Amino acid sequence: MSSQFDELKRQVMESQVWQSIFRHGYEDTPRNRILMVSGNVWLHLHPSKVRKHATRLRFTWCMGGITFLMYLVTVVTGVYLMFYYRPVAEYAYADIKYLEFDMPFGMLMRNMHRWAAHGMVIAVWLHMFRVFMTGSYKPPREFNWVVGVLLLVLTLLLSFTGYLLPWDQLAIWAVSVGSNMGRATPLLGYEGPFNEVLGVNPIYDARAFLFGGGEIGAHTLLRFYILHCIFIPLVTSLFLAVHFWRIRRDGFSGPAL
Amino acid sequence: MAEMGSAATRVEVTLKKATGPGDDKVHTWPNLVRAEFLCTLFVMIFLLLWSLLVDAPLEEPADPGRTPNPSKAPWYFLGLQEILVFFDPWHAGVVAPTFIIMGLMVIPYIDINPKGNGYYTFKERKYEIITFIFGFHVLWISTIIIGTFVRGPGWNWFWPWEVWDAHLVEALTNQDLPYLVGIRDYWTAAVFGLSLIIGFFVLGTAAMYWWVVWLKGREFMQRWGAARFFLTSFLTLNMIAVVIKMLLRHILNVKYILVTPWINV
Incomplete structure (x- = not known):
């Protein structure tokens, strides 16, 4: 029985299909260890060998990795949320309610999205602190x-x-308070110092540019939705690529040998 | 003989490169990948449990006509909202964040200490670490904690065990610094305020110059260069100025130092 199984395993693993997918064996050999990393599109973000201290949690706190993990979680859960959410003032709040109470795993996905987003902010600060x-x-x-x-x-x-996207009281007032600063920008804000120099007004100043209008409203919701789901993630991904690439080129930092 | 000597050195260098101390490297698989995998696993379990137990907040539908009291920005911006108590919005909301971001970006260029690159040390970079911890933990994190936990209606100070009283009236006894010292004339007050601020930066920069020369010597100051020195002292003095303004408000109820028709500081 076992020899038949071994025979089958051998046939599968030596087949053209299997070998076209997996290019190295399982055995724990130095060659396979290197191929595991260099032959894998995701893992080859890493060099195939790293200095010992760089694998230690007490050196890295794994905070850069956790920040990236939180980013990935928000991308995945965010796509799920996008299936059920319409960035229209009349629907947005109801869609969140619908998502919470009627969609399978809707509440869980929303919770994970929000907590991962907070987690990402905390992790990126701790990562910065560690790097410092x-x-x-x-x-x-x-x-x-x-x-x-x-x-x-x-x-x-x-x-x-x-x-802003849940379109509840918490959302619009937190975003209002945060964005009111735009109105106070020197030169560019309607309530900022030297506002008369460029002739800015309540519907044509820095905050109106952010809001898509003089006051926070339906236009702001659409604008923030596109910024949140498309524009900023794209820009972030580009800078992430640069960030990772440069770590790869310069190597992990470490004490001189 | 000389020929042989150099050949021997070359061989030695080649050997060193191949097997020397450069070789504390280990295989990424499994050493690093295992750590990352376990880390991912623990974080995901924690996030999943947290998300099962704690629901994301959702309040009543948005109503632009009904302003909640207090209206708070997202928690990570509450440090900036907290310094709105001490500075006008153009300063707390625009200039301060710009300085914070620019200040963070220039760190690698103003810090020319070659030591402490890639390992933990306090002894070899005391002043860098103290400055960073002062900016990040003392100013940024503590103002966020104040803004999140002890600011209530009217942005008044409520300890966590106190009940939020929305009708609490706090007497506004703030006055501008020139008024406090007895200046009643408008232009004299403006000139006085401006001189104080310029004086603070000029004297602060001079003090920092002498302190660095005393601490590190002239040779270091020359290596550091004018651009790095002025940038560092300007940013450091700005951080100190925030604390001075906070203390002036809390102790002497000072609102502004400089009062003009255009800007107040």
Whole structure:
């Protein structure tokens, strides 16, 4: 019986189909260990060998990885939410209720989306703190720190634009308070210093540009929806690619040998 | 003989490169991938349990005509909302965040200390770490905690064990600093305020210059360069200024230092 099974296994694993998919064996050999990483489109984000300290949690806190994981969770759960949500003032709130009470796993998906978003903000701050404490921004990695600061800003913007979408009292007032700062921008804001220089007015200033109109309303909802679901995720993905690529090129930081 | 010596050195260098101390490397699979996998697993279990137990908030439908009191920004911006108590919106909401972002971005360029690259150390980078912890933990995180947990209706201060009283009236006894010191004339007050602010930055920069020279020597100051020095002192003085303004408000009820028809600081 067991020999028949072995025979079948051998036939499957030596078949053209199997070998076209899996290019290396299971055995724990140095060659396979390297192929596991270099032959895998996701894992080859990593070099096939890393310095020992870089695998330690007490060095990295795994915070960069957790930030990225939270980003992926929000992408997956966010796509699920998009199936049921319409960014229209008349429907948005009802859609959230519908999602919470009638859709399979709707409440869970919404909870995971929101908590992962908060988690991402916390993780990205802790990641920044860790990178500072290990001095990992020092040459040659200066510019990757700058990219990281941009990603921090993008994380906050992602979370902020998403805050409006449930279209409840919490949403519009939190976003109003946050965006009122735009109205106070020097030169560009209607209530900011030197506003008369450029002739800005309540429906044509920095906040109106963000809101898509003079007051927060249906137009703002659509604008924030597109920023939240398409524009900022695209920009974030581009900067993530640069961020990861540069880590790969410069290697993990570590004490001199 | 000299020929042989250099050949020997070359061989030695080649050997060092191949087997020398550069080789504390381990295979990514399984060493790093296992750590990442376990980390992912624990975080996902935690997130799933948390999401099963705690529902995301959803209040009543949006009503632009009914402003809740207090209206709070998302929690990660509450540090900025908290400093609105001390600064005008153009300052707290636009200038301060711009300085924070720019300040974070220039860190790798103003920090020329070659030590502490890739390992934890406090001894070798005391001042960098103290400055960062002051900015990140003391200013940013603590103002977020204040804004989240101790600010109630009217943005008044309520301890977590106190009941929010929406009708609490706090006497507004704030006055501008020039008025406090007895200046009643408008233009004298403006000149006084402006001189204080310019004086703070000029004297602060000078003090920082002498302090760095005393601490690190002239040779370091030359290596550091004018651009790095002025950027560092400007950003550091801004952080200190936030604390000074907070203390002036809390202790002396000072509203503005500089009062003009265009801007107030």
